[in-house]
Amino acid sequence: MKSRLFIIVLLFSLFLVACQSESKENKPTNVTFKGDTDIWSAELHMVNNQEKEFVLKYKEEAIGVENIEFKLNAPNWAWGMGDIKLNTEGIYVTQDINADKISTSESDIIEVEVIWNDKVETFALKNE
Helix, strand or coil, X not given: CHHHHHHHXXXXXXXXXXXXXXXXXXXXXXXXXXXXXXXXXXEEEEECCCEEEEEEXXXXXXXXXXXXXXXXXXXXXXXXXXXXCCCCCCEEEECCCCCCCCCCCCCCEEEEEEEECCEEEEEEEEEC
């Protein structure tokens, strides 16, 4: 009788541990990297290193801001776009960063380079 009870308790414990491990693996990981300068601000939102959204904002009035391109450089990947247009509020948003899964850790520092009107600004995005 004691051995049956021991086996039941052992199996139940293993079941609880397995369920707990599975729920941690399936929990979405949301990470937002932010950074700015006096002129630009940017945010990179990531969910499970798959769903991504990049937001670039010109902090001043965006009249005459043209020929914009940006580059993101992380420890394990790089990505950028050229010939982008800001909306009327001076913001550019894209969710089409990379179809492939990219690996980014919460402690990564992502470098952003923005080029516009023959000017260059470089700054870092950090997880907050």
